[in-house]
Amino acid sequence: MILYYTPQTRAFPVLWALEELAAQYELKAVDLSRGEQKTDEYHRLNPMTKVPTLVDGEAVVTETGAILLHIVENAPNSSLLPRRGDSRRAACLKWLFFVGSSLEPAMAERFQGWTPNPYYNGWGDFERVLDAMSSALARRPWLVGELFTVADIYLAADLRIARTGNLIAAELAPFADYLHRVERRPAFVGLWRSIRAAPLDRTFPDGVSALTRESPEDGHDSS
Numbered sequence: 001m002i003l004y005y006t007p008q009t010r011a012f013p014v015l016w017a018l019e020e021l022a023a024q025y026e027l028k029a030v031d032l033s034r035g036e037q038k039t040d041e042y043h044r045l046n047p048m049t050k051v052p053t054l055v056d057g058e059a060v061v062t063e064t065g066a067i068l069l070h071i072v073e074n075a076p077n078s079s080l081l082p083r084r085g086d087s088r089r090a091a092c093l094k095w096l097f098f099v100g101s102s103l104e105p106a107m108a109e110r111f112q113g114w115t116p117n118p119y120y121n122g123w124g125d126f127e128r129v130l131d132a133m134s135s136a137l138a139r140r141p142w143l144v145g146e147l148f149t150v151a152d153i154y155l156a157a158d159l160r161i162a163r164t165g166n167l168i169a170a171e172l173a174p175f176a177d178y179l180h181r182v183e184r185r186p187a188f189v190g191l192w193r194s195i196r197a198a199p200l201d202r203t204f205p206d207g208v209s210a211l212t213r214e215s216p217e218d219g220h221d222s223s
């Protein structure tokens with residue numbers, strides 16, 4: 001699998017999921033600041049000219065939620081997506097879609113100061129989204145209960161951005177404890193360590209080669 005990746009973007013939850021799965025993958029860096037997402041080569045893969053994009057054999061998958069679903073569905077014996085027949089699967093899928101269709105627009109509403117229009121907007125408004133997540137996480141460790149799933153990866157990646165951008169206070173319950181649990185996961189810790197240890201700037205984790213270059217660079221992410 002090849003993940004087209006830019007640090008500090010929506011490519012981060014995909015990278016994190018690949019690490020949780022201990023998957024074999026290659027990263028190709030897309031430098032947004034240099035417009036590498038607009039090249040003909042990249043546009044053919046992702047007509048929205050956005051990261052992330054995943055190439056898995058013949059399949060080209062775009063949209064973060066779809067990529068996450070694709071990789072966990074195809075991973076053998078992964079607990080990140082409850083099996084068919086397990087009632088938690090529906091909840092996991094619900095939350096996976098919720099992040100892209102409700103949480104992200106609600107965050108955009110707050111970041112950009114849009115006037116809330118809760119009846120017409122599919123996400124309601126930021127407060128409603130916060131309440132829904134809060135009730136889900138109030139009495140259980142993960143979105144679907146005791147099982148950490150791919151939906152937690154996607155949600156937590158965005159909640160970390162919401163926390164950094166002061167959309168939610170760092171100590172706000174139940175998110176503070178939730179993010180604390182997330183940030184202790186071995187895959188997350190390992191990924192973060194490699195990100196921290198690496199040089200700054202346009203460099204990426206080991207094995208990453210830029211879209212327009214051939215040779216790997218040592219590197220870093222600060223997503």
Ligand SMILES: N[C@@H](CCC(=O)N[C@@H](CS)C(=O)NCC(=O)O)C(=O)O
Nearest residue numbers: 009010032049050051052063064065
């Ligand atoms: N709905 C898309 C959004 C992807 C997205 O907005 N990516 C941003 C980075 S987080 C991007 O590539 N921006 C560059 C651009 O639009 O030129 C997804 O979830 O994959």
